[in-house]
């Protein structure tokens with residue numbers, strides 16, 4: 001029978017008693033054989049004294065190698081006290097020949113006492129590993145691996161950048177690389193073990209960094225891999241030293257800030273845009289404390305947006321051109337059946353509590369819509385100067401059921417006093433419409449215009465504004 005023993009311990013300084021289990025009875029565990037080889041964070045232990053097994057604990061000559069885990073030890077020849085200080089500064093003390101260990105003034109039992117053999121200090125590996133926040137494992141070939149652990153991954157993200165912080169029990173060497181299709185950044189951490197189960201540790205509903213996964217990349221030697229999945233090409237910067245107990249990556253968008261070049265009157269010729277004014281008719285959308293309805297502001301924004309886009313040569317179709325009700329399914333069907341290249345739904349926001357929130361938010365559902373959403377987000381944030389509420393991935397009906405790149409804009413909050421005043425100002429609405437339009441222009445320049453420059457694609461489009469229904 002192959003035998004592998006994995007023991008996990010937690011170095012929880014806040015807890016008064018660490019959860020070190022009492023030694024199991026001799027019948028409940030298979031007999032432990034002394035390891036043939038001991039490797040501490042990649043370094044093979046070389047000693048004239050071989051490890052021994054006492055009471056289901058391994059006593060091994062690892063004292064000099066503890067430095068590989070960022071720990072220090074000292075043996076007092078007079079008192080026989082063994083003092084070990086972990087990488088994080090926690091101190092544990094033991095006495096030769098006594099099966100007990102003291103940490104933070106609390107003494108607990110050890111399965112086996114530290115001892116001197118032929119003048120070489122042997123330490124209880126399994127329990128000491130736990131006390132140092134390290135991981136000990138014996139593989140099926142009888143090698144004992146003692147490694148730092150990956151404790152956690154923390155992510156702090158904004159719409160356009162994120163900081164990923166990988167926390168380890170002691171300093172490690174690591175390697176950062178990139179992979180494409182899909183784009184991702186990986187961090188390989190040499191001689192390390194996962195403290196948690198492998199899997200996703202973080203998932204974002206924001207654009208940019210999609211999620212972070214951790215896994216035990218290899219065993220014997222043990223290595224962890226952290227993968228940062230990216231929604232599109234991003235650049236990164238390593239903010240930590242070559243050997244570190246906290247690996248810090250700053251990840252940021254590679255998209256340049258929008259240029260100020262105004263579109264010409266024919267630049268978007270061949271680009272078909274569906275502009276969707278949110279709500280309408282009996283569906284008023286949000287209503288401000290002063291009684292202003294979202295549906296009217298949406299329609300005004302949508303008309304301005306359509307006018308601006310038409311002035312760039314785009315073919316613009318409006319789902320509704322007046323105040324009437326239209327189902328969400330009808331809006332999507334209209335865009336899909338008309339073969340639009342871009343779908344923009346125009347809304348203004350509200351929060352259950354008046355003045356509870358403010359700022360501009362952009363939503364999308366499918367990854368293919370992210371470049372469009374990002375372009376509009378960049379323009380709206382830079383031109384409107386409102387709080388950046390983020391670029392968010394949500395399963396909204398219209399962005400989910402349209403087959404072309406689609407996005408939903410929330411220019412500002414209608415039930416926020418300052419933003420309501422702005423939204424009621426036609427100059428602000430004009431600016432918002434221009435920002436959205438320029439986002440579409442940026443996106444079209446980047447992704448659409450070259451593609452449409454083929455004769456077949458150009459032949460089927462014509463310029464102008466068309467309404468879903470020509471009601472007046």
Ligand SMILES: [Zn+2]
Pocket residue numbers: 278279285286294347348
């Ligand atoms: Zn709305």
